[in-house]
Amino acid sequence: MAATHADKVHVFKEDVTRALGDATLKLAIDRTTVTAERKRAAALVDFPEFAEARRRGTAIKNHVVANLDHYLEQFERNALASGAHIHWAKDADEACAIVIRLCRAAGARSVTRAKSMLGEEIGLPHALAEAGIERVETDLAEHIIQLAGETPSHIIWPALHKTREQVSELFKAAHRDPHKVEEVEAMVESARRELRDRFMNADVGISGANFLLADSGAVCTVTNEGNAELTTTPPRVHIVTAGIEKLVPSMAHAMAMLRLLVRSATGADLTQYTTFHTGPRRAGDRDGPEEFHIVLVDNGRSRMLADHGLREMLRCIRCGACMNHCVVYRQIGGHAYGATYPGPMGAVLTPALEGVEKAKDLPHACTLNGRCQEVCPVSIPLPTLLRGWRDRSWKEGLVPQAMRTGLGLWRFVAERPRLYRLGSAVAVRAMRLFRRGGWIASLPLAKSWTAYRDMPAPAGRTFMEQLRDRERQGGRQP
Incomplete structure (x- = not known):
């Protein structure tokens, strides 16, 4: 019987934690992906027909x-x-x-x-x-x-x-x-x-x-x-x-x-x-x-061919450009995904090949910034496909209860503008207490973020407060 990555005991969060703590891994990733990104950009400058191609x-x-x-x-x-x-x-x-x-x-x-x-x-x-x-x-x-x-x-x-x-x-x-x-x-x-x-x-x-x-x-x-x-x-x-x-x-x-x-x-x-x-x-x-x-x-x-939500993934020509430009992949590398195919394309493919119940964490390992779709040579809408897997995970009850509760709480606040603005104002001012030289090295309730990187300290006021000040001064740009 063939053994695939799905047969391994894989705990995504633990693997990500190990990867983030490995300074040598980060060095190795940067050496290659930064070079690949630069070379691709140079190649397209010399290939003005790229959009048509x-x-x-x-x-x-x-x-x-x-x-x-x-x-x-x-x-x-x-x-x-x-x-x-x-x-x-x-x-x-x-x-x-x-x-x-x-x-x-x-x-x-x-x-x-x-x-x-x-x-x-x-x-x-x-x-x-x-x-x-x-x-x-x-x-x-x-x-x-x-x-x-x-x-x-x-x-x-x-x-x-x-x-x-x-x-x-x-x-x-x-x-x-x-x-x-x-x-x-x-x-x-x-x-x-x-x-x-x-x-x-x-x-x-x-x-x-x-x-x-x-x-x-x-x-x-x-x-x-x-x-x-x-x-x-x-x-x-x-x-x-x-x-x-x-x-x-x-x-x-x-x-x-x-x-x-x-x-x-x-x-x-x-x-x-x-x-x-x-x-x-x-x-x-x-x-x-x-x-x-x-x-x-x-x-x-x-199965992917029959599923119109996944059919576009069959266009993939395995170039790896989405990985080279992915802000998540460039922090954790490929092994943390625990699958044959890492990065954005892997986060879409793995649930399709191995089942979303085995790979439920992967579609969430994405900021949805869209860079993967921008560089894909066959225009696969990877962020849209990842959102599709997130929807399925939610509907099938695969999202942990803690996350469901947290999102429900966020929704409650977000649907009430006054409460949302009050909470934002309190949060940005509280975060300034942890500021050191423009950065936050440690923050309660955000240990997962600050354990391996510093967070830029926010401004002393919320975006909406700054916008109102600009409008009062006659400017219209935030």
Whole structure:
């Protein structure tokens, strides 16, 4: 049976508390997300057509989702014609069982795996271990977290939570020929030496898919290291695991989506390696697998398709831009979410995949500031979808009684303007008693906020009081 993140004992508030208290984690997150945000912004300056490309990308994905049955049948037909084998999996357990069966049929003792969040979603690493099949992660970041015995904390940079100093210690402990100097280039070379013979000796290579091309049955993979090509080409058998929503109609549509994916994910114009795999090796080909298998995984996607409140999430192309710009993710990282997919997109996807009762805290881990929707390359209304989950949680009685009571009390006060203004006036003046140099380091009834950060001290008067003063002085702007 596949093991997923949902199987772990996960207490969201405890995990968040640990993350907020980890100064090294915050350093590691900032090093990557701040750079990613800056690079994306620069990439869009050089790509003035982004708004139109975004509109087209959204239309492409909407069209595919609305006609998913048609494109799945077309993809299967063309993939079979190319010599590929197609396997259908309704859930994580069935998908893992298919992959294990294929590995055993190939006599596989070891498999190499290129980074695939779908593989993480279905619990494939755990399933391979249970089957006694050695798994070698070939993506550099996945190699790092495999050595650490951890799960990805970001869908693009799985080891984002590790500093290079921590990576150095891991490599020195695990590599047969570790680096001798503390430089990134030397550490990368150490990983290359460690993985090279694993590429050439693997019996099976397993990859994910960024896009599935319906008109040709081709599978598109996008990487920056070339590890996917070494994972999929030398082994005798190549197995692809892909969600059924990964479809695009044609190569032209795939290229349109790639223009959005790469700029949104890494801020580059084009990823280093963009490869299209179409069936197994043919007569005259110099390399390639003898067998090519594609496992198409549903795992809750049909339910999302039928739920018009969640259907828009099927547009997601897994670029990670929403995480890089999320004020919550940038404070707590990915592991605190306790799910395969962290950040805003994960807070929407996880309740859909694992059930809202298991992930009821995640939709509330959001300020609803809207930055995720602003940067999403396919315009997914993430704040609206998160509010939808909050509504369901409330209606299904999953919101703790203390919060329900607190919101009821707030509503009582908010519906009475005079009482609300009186309470606000008292609160801002009381808070000034805890002010030190313009900041509040500790505040009764707000320990969760001030335990790991200082709160800006409010002005001595409420907004409404300041507004009235301005109006009396002849100004109309607060």
